[in-house]
Amino acid sequence: MDESNDPHAVNSLVAEDADASAGMVRWDPLHSLWNGTMLLATLALALPLFTWGAFLMFLLTTGAGLLLGHSVGFHRRLIHGSFECPLWLERILVWVGTAVGISGPFWMVRTHDLRDWAQRQPVCHDYLAHRRPMLIDAWWQMHCRLQLAQPPRFDLGRIGRDSFYVFLERTWMLQQVPIAFLLFVAGGWSWVAWGICARITASVTGHWFVGHLAHRIGPQTWLVDDAGVQAHDVPWAAIPTMGEAWHNNHHAFPDSARIGLYPGQSDWAYRFILLLQALGLARSIRTPEPLATRKALTPAAPTATVQDHAQLSAS
Template sequence: MRMRREAQLATRDRCEVNWIASDSGADAVKGKVRWDPAHSLWNGGMLVVAVAFGAQTFSWGAFAVFVLLSGAFILLGHSLGFHRLLIHQSFQTLRPLRYFLIWCGVMAGMSGPHWIIKTHDLRDWAQRQAKCHPYLSHRSAIWKDAWWQLHCRLQLKRPPQFDLGEVGKDRFLRFLEASWMLHQLPLALILFALGGWGWVVWGICARVASTVHGHWFVGYLAHRRGPQSNLVRDAGVQAHDVPWAAIPTMGEAWHNNHHAYPGSAKIGVYPGQSDWGYALIALLQKCGLVWDVCLPRDMPDRKRSLESVL
């Protein structure tokens, strides 16, 4: 089974939008932005609690919990589990470790695995078109874009068709999708037992609020301004790097590199570009825990689609 899977991965286009089955007749421009009550109340609620109670519950212990858990779940969950593994399949790993990394992605607090896939790939697909809705290109004013991305969803009149395949049928991932908010509760109980309400406020609410809002802010900047190494031919939206965010995003902020080589497990491609996500993948590969790690050199044909601006 593993050999057949590796053969399939070796022959597929590592830069494709993996989970869109068909975009025949799809339109990336026409659609309406609607309020998304579940994510709006979740994101807004976490921010309100963090702002209202953060100062009065602050302690250095609570702050240390905030930093350590934020770093762990962004690195293991958002960067490795959700983005590089689940969405782009830039490496493969053992099923228990795969599930653990994806669970860590849920613990980052943005949403469940299916929602993350569809949201990411819709934007990925749309930005490759000649034109797309400003919701998908981050082309609105900053406060409007913040409201849209954190509290709303886009309903295209003619969206592309998704096929999640085995990922959509996987019972564990379906469970995570249905219960993603609830997974903070066991951790909250542990934090309360160890450090009281301060650890809960900083370890849950402040952490989730900063992760969600930070993810939006870096994404906003990464599609508007900053250094560029390559342009993707025929793409209506180009990406920029956000160097100051390289460490807090575990390497995800080298977004121009990511647009250039979407399937690469290494996003900090050039010398001096910090990429803790890939550093961990490389370590796990040496330990025999991951394999089929895709790098830019594994996509030699991709250069035909790029224009260097260095």
């Protein structure tokens, strides 16, 4: 992954002769059985074994995983390279992201970059645009994969050669075993059911649901020129997603470590990155201020242009 290139580029994807529109949606047995098993176990075990202690642990572990791993480790560091940190810290954050339970790091990067690239094309497949009705999109995204007729290829660069990340990619489901053991020792089966099954189900389902909404309905500040799919913000999801739900901002400035750009837009992940910076553990943090006049953007509401630029520069 060459982070010296255009920060707005889709870093791992090589799109020579690729077509984002033609393809077939196929059942993905690995992720389908995993996601389905976690959901059934949540309904069959977590709900009957409910305790307030287990539920509090579920909230804390889900929030910590989404903050440290999914948002900071996977998305803002590994995928976009929006800040720099020591390799040992990056690996810890990526392990936490893997422990969220959606998939391994390589699958997450490829899935993100394929969708990011496709949505910038004038036309892309309904699967990549979240264009189908909610129940169909839920089945597609959590139980299927898209097989493009002319797919792009991927070059993961440094991270693809990292032996630790190769290990995580091969064993991402098994990473739940030591966590389950610790939870059992701490609180018994109720903690395992809520700390593994319910946590993974909430993370997988929430990841799909917010992504579905973020490409269909909600506030917009910017439109990306020539993109076939535009993004929307999902304000109510800002806190549970740690700032990821300001998706319109992210489409406009994908390389930015700060996604909540305007007053009142909560972004806990960016605050955590600033904490790392204060501790001397993060540097070269990218923010959108120098990019506010990016030529590929058009204000969604022309009357708000001056105000939005002023707020962005003053933040």
